[in-house]
């Protein structure tokens with residue numbers, strides 16, 4: 001049996017998620033029954049790598065980082081809200097279109113983007129240059 005894995009900070013080794021199991025493919029966000037918003041992109045307990053960013057803007061440029069580790073919002077661990085209000089735009093919550101809006105609880109790196117707005121996919125996106133899937137034993141909380 002393989003060792004338990006979590007998303008951890010590459011810089012300080014802090015655990016950033018509960019135990020997660022890798023999915024072979026990035027699921028597509030599905031509209032919630034009734035059509036209001038989206039169901040969580042990734043189920044609790046899983047992680048997927050998004051081969052594309054959040055989307056494209058009107059000029060065709062990619063929005064968000066390519067290759068993020070994506071989890072269910074509830075699997076994030078002790079992440080600290082970014083102090084810059086400009087990172088937290090949205091209608092009812094965070095749309096995640098203004099860069100990482102969460103910091104590492106250990107070293108304060110800009111580590112993840114919460115998307116929990118009424119119209120956006122419901123997901124937590126970890127920046128691949130500072131966060132990685134790692135064995136639980138290599139992290140601290």
Ligand SMILES: [Zn+2]
Pocket residue numbers: 009010011012013014104105106107108109
């Ligand atoms: Zn850190």
